[in-house]
Amino acid sequence: MSRSRNETSNGAGGTAVLRRAPLSRERVLRAAVVLADEAGIDSLSMRNLAQELGVAPMALYKHVANKEELLDGMVSVVVAEIDPPATGRDWKCGVREMVLSARRALLRHPWAPQVIESRTQAPPIVLDYMNSLIGMFLEGGLSADLTHHAMHALGSRMWGFTQEVFPTPAPPADPDAQAVMFREVAQRYPHIVTIATIGSHDEGTAPGGGCDDQFEFEFALDVLLDGVERLHQKGWTSAGRKHS
Template sequence: MLQGEGRRAPLNRDRVLRAAVALADETGIDALSMRNLAERLGVVPMALYKHVANKEELLDGMVEVVVGEIDPPPRGAEWKDAVRQRILSARGTLLRHGWASAVIQSRTHAPPAVLAYMDSLIGTFRAGGFSADLTHHVMHALGIRMWGFTQEVFPTPQPPADPDARAAMFGEFAARYPHIVDMATAVSDDGGMAGGAGCDDQFEFEFALDLLLDGFERLHQGGWTSARSVPSA
Protein backbone atom coordinates (compact mmCIF):
# COMPACT_ATOMS: atom_id res chain seq x y z
CA MET A 1 0.00 0.00 0.00
CA LEU A 2 1.32 3.46 -0.91
CA GLN A 3 2.00 5.81 1.98
CA GLY A 4 -1.11 7.87 2.71
CA GLU A 5 -3.36 5.70 0.52
CA GLY A 6 -5.29 4.52 3.54
CA ARG A 7 -6.11 8.12 4.46
CA ARG A 8 -7.59 9.03 1.06
CA ALA A 9 -11.17 10.29 1.41
CA PRO A 10 -13.66 7.76 0.03
CA LEU A 11 -15.18 8.65 -3.30
CA ASN A 12 -18.84 9.61 -3.08
CA ARG A 13 -21.30 11.71 -5.07
CA ASP A 14 -20.73 14.89 -3.04
CA ARG A 15 -16.95 14.67 -3.43
CA VAL A 16 -17.31 14.10 -7.18
CA LEU A 17 -19.63 17.06 -7.62
CA ARG A 18 -17.56 19.46 -5.52
CA ALA A 19 -14.41 18.47 -7.36
CA ALA A 20 -16.21 19.08 -10.66
CA VAL A 21 -17.30 22.56 -9.51
CA ALA A 22 -13.75 23.40 -8.45
CA LEU A 23 -12.35 22.13 -11.74
CA ALA A 24 -14.88 24.14 -13.76
CA ASP A 25 -14.00 27.23 -11.72
CA GLU A 26 -10.34 26.77 -12.61
CA THR A 27 -10.49 25.64 -16.24
CA GLY A 28 -13.97 26.61 -17.49
CA ILE A 29 -16.95 24.42 -18.15
CA ASP A 30 -15.92 23.59 -21.73
CA ALA A 31 -12.69 22.01 -20.51
CA LEU A 32 -14.44 19.82 -17.95
CA SER A 33 -14.53 16.13 -18.87
CA MET A 34 -15.03 12.89 -17.01
CA ARG A 35 -11.41 12.03 -17.78
CA ASN A 36 -9.81 15.15 -16.31
CA LEU A 37 -12.21 15.04 -13.35
CA ALA A 38 -11.07 11.47 -12.68
CA GLU A 39 -7.46 12.65 -12.85
CA ARG A 40 -8.23 15.40 -10.35
CA LEU A 41 -9.72 12.83 -7.96
CA GLY A 42 -6.98 10.27 -8.55
CA VAL A 43 -9.30 7.56 -9.82
CA VAL A 44 -10.01 5.85 -13.13
CA PRO A 45 -12.85 7.43 -15.16
CA MET A 46 -15.10 4.37 -14.72
CA ALA A 47 -15.13 4.98 -10.96
CA LEU A 48 -17.08 8.21 -11.53
CA TYR A 49 -19.96 6.40 -13.19
CA LYS A 50 -20.87 4.77 -9.89
CA HIS A 51 -21.89 8.24 -8.71
CA VAL A 52 -23.03 10.09 -11.87
CA ALA A 53 -24.49 8.27 -14.86
CA ASN A 54 -23.19 10.68 -17.50
CA LYS A 55 -22.01 14.23 -18.19
CA GLU A 56 -25.54 15.66 -18.06
CA GLU A 57 -26.15 14.18 -14.63
CA LEU A 58 -22.80 15.58 -13.55
CA LEU A 59 -23.86 19.07 -14.70
CA ASP A 60 -27.19 18.75 -12.92
CA GLY A 61 -25.35 17.87 -9.73
CA MET A 62 -22.94 20.76 -10.13
CA VAL A 63 -25.92 23.11 -10.40
CA GLU A 64 -27.24 21.62 -7.16
CA VAL A 65 -23.93 22.37 -5.42
CA VAL A 66 -23.82 25.95 -6.66
CA VAL A 67 -27.46 26.74 -5.87
CA GLY A 68 -26.86 25.29 -2.41
CA GLU A 69 -24.40 28.14 -1.78
CA ILE A 70 -27.14 30.78 -2.07
CA ASP A 71 -27.99 32.21 1.34
CA PRO A 72 -31.20 30.88 2.90
CA PRO A 73 -34.19 33.22 3.32
CA PRO A 74 -33.39 35.81 6.01
CA ARG A 75 -35.49 35.40 9.14
CA GLY A 76 -37.98 38.12 9.95
CA ALA A 77 -37.22 40.29 6.91
CA GLU A 78 -39.97 42.15 5.05
CA TRP A 79 -40.72 40.52 1.69
CA LYS A 80 -38.95 43.11 -0.46
CA ASP A 81 -35.76 43.02 1.59
CA ALA A 82 -35.88 39.23 1.74
CA VAL A 83 -36.25 38.84 -2.03
CA ARG A 84 -33.56 41.43 -2.68
CA GLN A 85 -31.09 39.76 -0.33
CA ARG A 86 -31.68 36.31 -1.83
CA ILE A 87 -31.30 37.49 -5.41
CA LEU A 88 -28.13 39.43 -4.60
CA SER A 89 -26.81 36.34 -2.82
CA ALA A 90 -27.60 34.34 -5.98
CA ARG A 91 -25.73 36.94 -7.98
CA GLY A 92 -22.67 36.71 -5.76
CA THR A 93 -22.75 32.92 -5.98
CA LEU A 94 -22.98 32.86 -9.77
CA LEU A 95 -20.23 35.47 -10.09
CA ARG A 96 -17.96 33.14 -8.10
CA HIS A 97 -18.84 30.35 -10.54
CA GLY A 98 -18.78 32.16 -13.88
CA TRP A 99 -19.83 29.06 -15.85
CA ALA A 100 -22.94 28.35 -13.78
CA SER A 101 -25.39 30.78 -15.41
CA ALA A 102 -24.95 29.16 -18.83
CA VAL A 103 -25.32 25.67 -17.35
CA ILE A 104 -28.49 26.62 -15.44
CA GLN A 105 -30.01 27.98 -18.65
CA SER A 106 -29.00 24.84 -20.55
CA ARG A 107 -30.87 22.41 -18.30
CA THR A 108 -33.79 20.69 -20.01
CA HIS A 109 -35.33 19.98 -16.61
CA ALA A 110 -34.91 21.81 -13.31
CA PRO A 111 -32.78 20.01 -10.70
CA PRO A 112 -34.37 19.82 -7.23
CA ALA A 113 -32.21 22.64 -5.81
CA VAL A 114 -33.35 24.94 -8.62
CA LEU A 115 -37.00 24.12 -7.93
CA ALA A 116 -36.45 24.61 -4.20
CA TYR A 117 -34.91 28.06 -4.75
CA MET A 118 -37.77 29.14 -7.02
CA ASP A 119 -40.31 27.72 -4.56
CA SER A 120 -38.66 29.69 -1.76
CA LEU A 121 -38.90 32.97 -3.71
CA ILE A 122 -42.55 32.28 -4.50
CA GLY A 123 -43.15 31.52 -0.84
CA THR A 124 -41.58 34.83 0.17
CA PHE A 125 -43.94 36.78 -2.07
CA ARG A 126 -46.92 34.76 -0.84
CA ALA A 127 -45.91 35.29 2.81
CA GLY A 128 -45.75 39.02 2.01
CA GLY A 129 -49.43 38.95 1.07
CA PHE A 130 -49.09 38.64 -2.72
CA SER A 131 -51.86 36.74 -4.44
CA ALA A 132 -50.97 33.62 -6.40
CA ASP A 133 -52.06 35.53 -9.53
CA LEU A 134 -49.70 38.47 -8.97
CA THR A 135 -46.88 36.17 -7.85
CA HIS A 136 -47.18 34.24 -11.12
CA HIS A 137 -46.58 37.40 -13.14
CA VAL A 138 -43.91 38.67 -10.75
CA MET A 139 -41.84 35.53 -11.33
CA HIS A 140 -42.16 35.96 -15.09
CA ALA A 141 -41.08 39.60 -14.76
CA LEU A 142 -38.03 38.65 -12.71
CA GLY A 143 -37.06 36.04 -15.29
CA ILE A 144 -33.37 35.17 -15.22
CA ARG A 145 -32.79 38.10 -12.87
CA MET A 146 -33.93 35.82 -10.04
CA TRP A 147 -30.58 34.05 -10.54
CA GLY A 148 -28.60 37.25 -10.23
CA PHE A 149 -27.71 37.87 -13.86
CA THR A 150 -29.16 39.55 -16.93
CA GLN A 151 -28.48 39.53 -20.63
CA GLU A 152 -26.97 42.62 -22.23
CA VAL A 153 -29.18 44.61 -24.59
CA PHE A 154 -26.50 44.48 -27.28
CA PRO A 155 -22.88 43.31 -27.53
CA THR A 156 -20.15 45.87 -26.89
CA PRO A 157 -16.98 44.90 -28.79
CA GLN A 158 -13.63 46.17 -27.58
CA PRO A 159 -12.39 49.27 -29.45
CA PRO A 160 -9.11 49.03 -31.39
CA ALA A 161 -5.93 49.47 -29.37
CA ASP A 162 -4.46 51.92 -31.90
CA PRO A 163 -5.47 55.49 -30.84
CA ASP A 164 -6.03 56.72 -34.42
CA ALA A 165 -8.14 53.69 -35.33
CA ARG A 166 -10.10 54.05 -32.10
CA ALA A 167 -10.76 57.75 -32.71
CA ALA A 168 -11.89 57.02 -36.27
CA MET A 169 -14.24 54.27 -35.06
CA PHE A 170 -15.78 56.51 -32.38
CA GLY A 171 -16.16 59.36 -34.89
CA GLU A 172 -17.99 57.13 -37.35
CA PHE A 173 -20.15 55.68 -34.57
CA ALA A 174 -21.07 59.15 -33.29
CA ALA A 175 -22.08 60.26 -36.78
CA ARG A 176 -24.32 57.22 -37.31
CA TYR A 177 -25.71 56.78 -33.78
CA PRO A 178 -25.62 60.18 -32.06
CA HIS A 179 -28.14 59.34 -29.32
CA ILE A 180 -26.21 56.27 -28.14
CA VAL A 181 -23.03 58.33 -27.93
CA ASP A 182 -24.89 61.16 -26.17
CA MET A 183 -26.18 58.72 -23.53
CA ALA A 184 -22.84 56.95 -23.13
CA THR A 185 -20.87 60.16 -22.63
CA ALA A 186 -23.43 62.03 -20.53
CA VAL A 187 -22.23 63.63 -17.29
CA SER A 188 -24.17 62.46 -14.24
CA ASP A 189 -25.43 64.80 -11.51
CA ASP A 190 -22.37 64.14 -9.36
CA GLY A 191 -20.00 65.14 -12.16
CA GLY A 192 -19.00 61.60 -13.11
CA MET A 193 -19.48 59.93 -16.44
CA ALA A 194 -22.87 58.25 -16.67
CA GLY A 195 -21.73 55.66 -19.16
CA GLY A 196 -18.60 56.79 -20.92
CA ALA A 197 -16.24 55.15 -18.43
CA GLY A 198 -17.99 51.79 -18.82
CA CYS A 199 -21.13 50.54 -17.14
CA ASP A 200 -21.02 49.31 -13.57
CA ASP A 201 -22.69 45.92 -13.96
CA GLN A 202 -23.50 45.57 -10.25
CA PHE A 203 -25.10 49.02 -10.14
CA GLU A 204 -27.13 48.35 -13.29
CA PHE A 205 -28.34 45.02 -11.93
CA GLU A 206 -29.44 46.49 -8.59
CA PHE A 207 -31.03 49.49 -10.33
CA ALA A 208 -33.23 47.22 -12.47
CA LEU A 209 -33.98 44.87 -9.57
CA ASP A 210 -35.11 47.75 -7.36
CA LEU A 211 -37.31 49.11 -10.16
CA LEU A 212 -39.01 45.74 -10.41
CA LEU A 213 -39.44 45.34 -6.66
CA ASP A 214 -40.88 48.86 -6.33
CA GLY A 215 -43.29 48.09 -9.16
CA PHE A 216 -44.32 44.79 -7.56
CA GLU A 217 -44.98 46.63 -4.28
CA ARG A 218 -47.15 49.22 -6.03
CA LEU A 219 -49.22 46.53 -7.77
CA HIS A 220 -49.58 44.56 -4.54
CA GLN A 221 -50.72 47.58 -2.57
CA GLY A 222 -53.20 48.46 -5.33
CA GLY A 223 -54.79 45.03 -5.27
CA TRP A 224 -53.75 44.26 -8.86
CA THR A 225 -55.20 41.23 -10.61
CA SER A 226 -54.55 39.95 -14.10
CA ALA A 227 -58.30 39.76 -14.74
CA ARG A 228 -58.52 43.55 -14.60
CA SER A 229 -55.48 43.94 -16.84
CA VAL A 230 -56.59 41.84 -19.81
CA PRO A 231 -57.21 44.20 -22.74
CA SER A 232 -60.72 44.18 -24.13
CA ALA A 233 -61.32 42.71 -27.56
Protein backbone atom coordinates in the same frame (compact mmCIF):
# COMPACT_ATOMS: atom_id res chain seq x y z
CA MET B 1 3.16 3.73 -6.14
CA SER B 2 3.47 5.14 -2.65
CA ARG B 3 0.51 3.72 -0.87
CA SER B 4 1.60 3.41 2.67
CA ARG B 5 -0.17 1.88 5.59
CA ASN B 6 -0.61 5.41 6.97
CA GLU B 7 -3.57 5.97 4.72
CA THR B 8 -5.56 3.18 6.29
CA SER B 9 -8.37 3.20 8.81
CA ASN B 10 -9.45 6.77 8.41
CA GLY B 11 -12.98 6.55 9.64
CA ALA B 12 -15.57 5.20 11.95
CA GLY B 13 -15.56 1.78 10.31
CA GLY B 14 -11.87 1.37 10.93
CA THR B 15 -11.36 -1.18 8.19
CA ALA B 16 -11.00 0.90 5.02
CA VAL B 17 -7.68 0.70 3.19
CA LEU B 18 -7.44 3.53 0.67
CA ARG B 19 -5.12 3.48 -2.30
CA ARG B 20 -6.28 6.98 -3.18
CA ALA B 21 -9.10 9.17 -2.04
CA PRO B 22 -12.15 7.25 -3.25
CA LEU B 23 -14.38 8.85 -5.80
CA SER B 24 -17.89 9.82 -4.87
CA ARG B 25 -20.62 11.85 -6.45
CA GLU B 26 -19.83 14.61 -3.99
CA ARG B 27 -16.14 14.66 -4.88
CA VAL B 28 -16.87 14.56 -8.60
CA LEU B 29 -19.25 17.49 -8.40
CA ARG B 30 -16.95 19.60 -6.30
CA ALA B 31 -14.00 18.90 -8.57
CA ALA B 32 -16.15 19.86 -11.56
CA VAL B 33 -17.09 23.17 -9.92
CA VAL B 34 -13.46 23.92 -9.10
CA LEU B 35 -12.34 23.04 -12.61
CA ALA B 36 -15.01 25.23 -14.17
CA ASP B 37 -14.16 28.07 -11.80
CA GLU B 38 -10.48 27.94 -12.58
CA ALA B 39 -10.24 26.87 -16.20
CA GLY B 40 -13.59 27.97 -17.58
CA ILE B 41 -16.63 25.96 -18.49
CA ASP B 42 -15.23 25.17 -21.93
CA SER B 43 -12.45 23.21 -20.30
CA LEU B 44 -14.89 21.06 -18.42
CA SER B 45 -14.89 17.83 -20.39
CA MET B 46 -15.34 14.43 -18.88
CA ARG B 47 -11.79 13.65 -19.88
CA ASN B 48 -10.31 16.76 -18.29
CA LEU B 49 -12.30 16.26 -15.14
CA ALA B 50 -11.20 12.65 -14.89
CA GLN B 51 -7.60 13.66 -15.32
CA GLU B 52 -7.97 16.26 -12.60
CA LEU B 53 -9.19 13.50 -10.31
CA GLY B 54 -6.44 11.11 -11.35
CA VAL B 55 -8.87 8.62 -12.76
CA ALA B 56 -9.97 7.14 -16.07
CA PRO B 57 -12.70 9.08 -17.87
CA MET B 58 -15.19 6.26 -17.66
CA ALA B 59 -14.85 6.09 -13.90
CA LEU B 60 -16.95 9.23 -13.64
CA TYR B 61 -19.92 7.41 -15.11
CA LYS B 62 -20.12 5.28 -11.99
CA HIS B 63 -21.13 8.45 -10.10
CA VAL B 64 -23.03 10.57 -12.60
CA ALA B 65 -25.22 9.20 -15.35
CA ASN B 66 -23.85 11.51 -18.03
CA LYS B 67 -22.60 15.00 -18.56
CA GLU B 68 -26.04 16.59 -18.29
CA GLU B 69 -26.46 15.13 -14.83
CA LEU B 70 -23.01 16.38 -13.93
CA LEU B 71 -24.07 19.90 -14.89
CA ASP B 72 -27.30 19.51 -12.90
CA GLY B 73 -25.22 18.56 -9.90
CA MET B 74 -22.92 21.52 -10.33
CA VAL B 75 -25.91 23.86 -10.37
CA SER B 76 -27.10 22.27 -7.15
CA VAL B 77 -23.74 22.91 -5.54
CA VAL B 78 -23.96 26.59 -6.44
CA VAL B 79 -27.58 27.00 -5.37
CA ALA B 80 -26.73 25.43 -2.04
CA GLU B 81 -24.48 28.41 -1.40
CA ILE B 82 -27.41 30.84 -1.37
CA ASP B 83 -28.21 32.09 2.14
CA PRO B 84 -31.78 32.34 3.34
CA PRO B 85 -32.60 35.91 4.31
CA ALA B 86 -33.05 37.07 7.86
CA THR B 87 -36.65 36.37 8.86
CA GLY B 88 -39.28 38.81 9.93
CA ARG B 89 -38.56 41.32 7.22
CA ASP B 90 -40.74 43.12 4.77
CA TRP B 91 -41.37 40.79 1.81
CA LYS B 92 -39.64 43.15 -0.56
CA CYS B 93 -36.51 43.33 1.55
CA GLY B 94 -36.54 39.60 2.03
CA VAL B 95 -36.79 38.85 -1.66
CA ARG B 96 -34.22 41.48 -2.45
CA GLU B 97 -31.81 40.13 0.09
CA MET B 98 -32.16 36.55 -1.06
CA VAL B 99 -31.76 37.43 -4.72
CA LEU B 100 -28.65 39.43 -3.91
CA SER B 101 -27.31 36.46 -2.00
CA ALA B 102 -27.93 34.36 -5.07
CA ARG B 103 -26.05 36.94 -7.05
CA ARG B 104 -23.08 36.74 -4.71
CA ALA B 105 -23.01 32.97 -5.17
CA LEU B 106 -23.21 33.30 -8.93
CA LEU B 107 -20.41 35.82 -9.09
CA ARG B 108 -18.17 33.25 -7.45
CA HIS B 109 -18.92 30.91 -10.35
CA PRO B 110 -18.92 32.82 -13.61
CA TRP B 111 -19.91 29.76 -15.61
CA ALA B 112 -23.11 29.30 -13.62
CA PRO B 113 -25.51 31.59 -15.55
CA GLN B 114 -24.77 29.86 -18.81
CA VAL B 115 -25.12 26.42 -17.27
CA ILE B 116 -28.30 27.34 -15.39
CA GLU B 117 -29.88 28.52 -18.60
CA SER B 118 -29.02 25.32 -20.37
CA ARG B 119 -30.75 23.09 -17.81
CA THR B 120 -33.95 21.38 -18.82
CA GLN B 121 -34.85 20.02 -15.40
CA ALA B 122 -34.75 21.80 -12.09
CA PRO B 123 -32.89 19.82 -9.42
CA PRO B 124 -34.76 19.62 -6.08
CA ILE B 125 -32.66 22.25 -4.35
CA VAL B 126 -33.50 24.64 -7.14
CA LEU B 127 -37.19 24.07 -6.53
CA ASP B 128 -36.55 24.64 -2.82
CA TYR B 129 -35.07 28.01 -3.65
CA MET B 130 -37.98 29.00 -5.86
CA ASN B 131 -40.41 27.72 -3.26
CA SER B 132 -38.96 29.93 -0.56
CA LEU B 133 -38.91 32.96 -2.83
CA ILE B 134 -42.57 32.42 -3.62
CA GLY B 135 -43.26 31.90 0.06
CA MET B 136 -41.96 35.36 0.84
CA PHE B 137 -44.28 36.98 -1.66
CA LEU B 138 -47.27 35.05 -0.35
CA GLU B 139 -46.51 35.71 3.29
CA GLY B 140 -46.15 39.37 2.39
CA GLY B 141 -49.79 39.30 1.40
CA LEU B 142 -49.45 39.20 -2.36
CA SER B 143 -52.03 37.16 -4.17
CA ALA B 144 -50.98 33.88 -5.75
CA ASP B 145 -51.91 35.44 -9.06
CA LEU B 146 -49.62 38.43 -8.73
CA THR B 147 -46.87 36.32 -7.23
CA HIS B 148 -47.01 34.01 -10.20
CA HIS B 149 -46.47 36.83 -12.65
CA ALA B 150 -43.87 38.47 -10.46
CA MET B 151 -41.83 35.29 -10.54
CA HIS B 152 -42.02 35.18 -14.32
CA ALA B 153 -41.09 38.84 -14.51
CA LEU B 154 -38.05 38.23 -12.37
CA GLY B 155 -36.96 35.54 -14.79
CA SER B 156 -33.28 34.87 -14.69
CA ARG B 157 -32.85 37.79 -12.35
CA MET B 158 -34.14 35.65 -9.53
CA TRP B 159 -30.85 33.76 -9.93
CA GLY B 160 -28.93 36.94 -9.45
CA PHE B 161 -27.83 37.52 -13.00
CA THR B 162 -28.96 39.45 -16.02
CA GLN B 163 -27.91 37.86 -19.23
CA GLU B 164 -25.88 40.63 -20.79
CA VAL B 165 -26.50 39.90 -24.42
CA PHE B 166 -23.84 41.16 -26.77
CA PRO B 167 -21.24 42.26 -24.28
CA THR B 168 -19.25 45.38 -25.00
CA PRO B 169 -16.67 44.90 -27.72
CA ALA B 170 -13.16 45.77 -26.62
CA PRO B 171 -11.78 48.82 -28.40
CA PRO B 172 -8.75 48.22 -30.64
CA ALA B 173 -5.38 48.71 -28.98
CA ASP B 174 -3.95 51.05 -31.60
CA PRO B 175 -5.00 54.60 -30.65
CA ASP B 176 -5.24 55.73 -34.28
CA ALA B 177 -7.50 52.86 -35.25
CA GLN B 178 -9.43 53.59 -32.09
CA ALA B 179 -10.06 57.18 -33.10
CA VAL B 180 -11.17 56.17 -36.57
CA MET B 181 -13.50 53.52 -35.21
CA PHE B 182 -14.92 55.97 -32.71
CA ARG B 183 -15.82 58.38 -35.48
CA GLU B 184 -17.46 55.65 -37.52
CA VAL B 185 -19.37 54.32 -34.55
CA ALA B 186 -20.52 57.79 -33.55
CA GLN B 187 -21.85 58.34 -37.04
CA ARG B 188 -23.71 55.09 -37.41
CA TYR B 189 -24.80 54.58 -33.81
CA PRO B 190 -25.11 58.07 -32.35
CA HIS B 191 -27.61 57.10 -29.66
CA ILE B 192 -25.50 54.25 -28.40
CA VAL B 193 -22.58 56.59 -28.04
CA THR B 194 -24.77 59.09 -26.23
CA ILE B 195 -25.79 56.75 -23.48
CA ALA B 196 -22.45 54.98 -23.34
CA THR B 197 -20.40 58.06 -22.75
CA ILE B 198 -22.36 59.41 -19.82
CA GLY B 199 -21.46 58.11 -16.43
CA SER B 200 -18.36 56.28 -17.51
CA HIS B 201 -16.07 59.23 -16.96
CA ASP B 202 -12.88 57.26 -17.00
CA GLU B 203 -13.42 55.41 -20.25
CA GLY B 204 -15.53 57.41 -22.64
CA THR B 205 -14.07 55.99 -25.80
CA ALA B 206 -15.91 52.75 -26.28
CA PRO B 207 -19.62 52.02 -26.07
CA GLY B 208 -20.49 50.92 -22.60
CA GLY B 209 -16.91 51.01 -21.46
CA GLY B 210 -17.36 51.04 -17.72
CA CYS B 211 -20.79 49.94 -16.55
CA ASP B 212 -21.34 49.10 -12.93
CA ASP B 213 -22.94 45.69 -13.23
CA GLN B 214 -24.00 45.58 -9.64
CA PHE B 215 -25.76 48.91 -9.94
CA GLU B 216 -27.50 47.87 -13.15
CA PHE B 217 -28.66 44.69 -11.53
CA GLU B 218 -30.08 46.37 -8.45
CA PHE B 219 -31.68 49.07 -10.58
CA ALA B 220 -33.58 46.53 -12.62
CA LEU B 221 -34.44 44.44 -9.59
CA ASP B 222 -35.83 47.46 -7.78
CA VAL B 223 -37.86 48.64 -10.76
CA LEU B 224 -39.45 45.22 -10.85
CA LEU B 225 -40.05 44.89 -7.13
CA ASP B 226 -41.35 48.45 -6.84
CA GLY B 227 -43.65 47.85 -9.77
CA VAL B 228 -44.98 44.67 -8.25
CA GLU B 229 -45.49 46.40 -4.92
CA ARG B 230 -47.49 49.14 -6.56
CA LEU B 231 -49.66 46.62 -8.36
CA HIS B 232 -50.19 44.82 -5.07
CA GLN B 233 -51.28 48.00 -3.35
CA LYS B 234 -53.71 48.70 -6.17
CA GLY B 235 -55.25 45.27 -5.76
CA TRP B 236 -54.17 44.24 -9.23
CA THR B 237 -55.45 41.00 -10.71
CA SER B 238 -54.60 39.52 -14.07
CA ALA B 239 -58.29 39.22 -14.95
CA GLY B 240 -58.67 42.93 -15.60
CA ARG B 241 -55.74 43.02 -17.97
CA LYS B 242 -55.76 39.76 -19.81
CA HIS B 243 -57.25 41.06 -23.02
CA SER B 244 -56.73 44.77 -22.97
